[in-house]
Amino acid sequence: MTNAVDASRLTFRDVTSADEAVVKDLLEAAFPSDMEARLVHKLRHCGALVLEQVAVDDEGNVQGHVAYSRVTPAAIGRAQGLQVACLAPVSVWPQSQRTGIGSALIRASLEKLKKIGEDLVLVLGPPSYYPRFGFDPVLARKVQGPYAGDAFMALALTEAGRRDLPIEVAFATPFEEFE
Numbered sequence: 001m002t003n004a005v006d007a008s009r010l011t012f013r014d015v016t017s018a019d020e021a022v023v024k025d026l027l028e029a030a031f032p033s034d035m036e037a038r039l040v041h042k043l044r045h046c047g048a049l050v051l052e053q054v055a056v057d058d059e060g061n062v063q064g065h066v067a068y069s070r071v072t073p074a075a076i077g078r079a080q081g082l083q084v085a086c087l088a089p090v091s092v093w094p095q096s097q098r099t100g101i102g103s104a105l106i107r108a109s110l111e112k113l114k115k116i117g118e119d120l121v122l123v124l125g126p127p128s129y130y131p132r133f134g135f136d137p138v139l140a141r142k143v144q145g146p147y148a149g150d151a152f153m154a155l156a157l158t159e160a161g162r163r164d165l166p167i168e169v170a171f172a173t174p175f176e177e178f179e
């Protein structure tokens with residue numbers, strides 16, 4: 001694999017079972033341990049994934065991966081009806097990082113999430129990266145759960161996602177080993 005991938009020519013599609021082996025390799029290459037690969041495996045097999053997409057180049061090679069899992073709102077008033085998802089993890093092959101692939105994949109997958117009716121997306125990650133997609137640590141202060149601080153950010157995809165807060169949330173069970 002070379003680092004000459006043109007991010008503007010990528011296509012974005014849902015993961016199929018045929019992608020699982022390369023996605024595992026990608027996750028193990030992008031992160032220091034196999035924790036994220038195991039997380040994705042567990043999220044898939046406990047039915048917690050809301051959306052899982054890959055960025056694919058002209059030759060059909062997987063260049064990036066992103067997963068969104070279901071977040072369960074606790075019953076506080078109107079927030080109970082919100083569709084909430086968590087972005088984690090996202091990855092690009094080390095030799096192709098910082099060439100726009102991750103950003104293009106995140107933007108495309110957020111569009112898809114909006115289309116399928118998600119109201120609110122949460123992420124825990126670098127405050128220098130996620131605000132460019134609209135993620136906001138101030139909005140996330142209205143989301144109570146195991147995470148807090150500037151690395152915990154929220155993005156409303158609908159009016160309800162911004163309006164029907166505060167909310168208390170629980171993440172999918174496989175995240176417990178990350179807390």
Ligand SMILES: CC(C)(COP(=O)(O)OP(=O)(O)OC[C@H]1O[C@@H](n2cnc3c(N)ncnc32)[C@H](O)[C@@H]1OP(=O)(O)O)[C@@H](O)C(=O)NCCC(=O)NCCS
Pocket residue numbers: 030031089090091092093096097098099100101102103104124125126128129
């Ligand atoms: C994070 C990741 C998915 C971003 O994808 P990418 O294709 O490399 O990023 P893009 O080219 O779209 O965007 C580049 C920007 O992201 C920033 N960036 C990339 N990785 C970053 C990181 N780990 N922390 C903070 N900023 C990061 C770059 O500094 C650059 O910022 P700039 O535009 O202000 O110069 C990719 O770098 C990756 O797989 N990293 C290893 C795994 C990881 O850390 N995943 C995220 C966990 S929250």
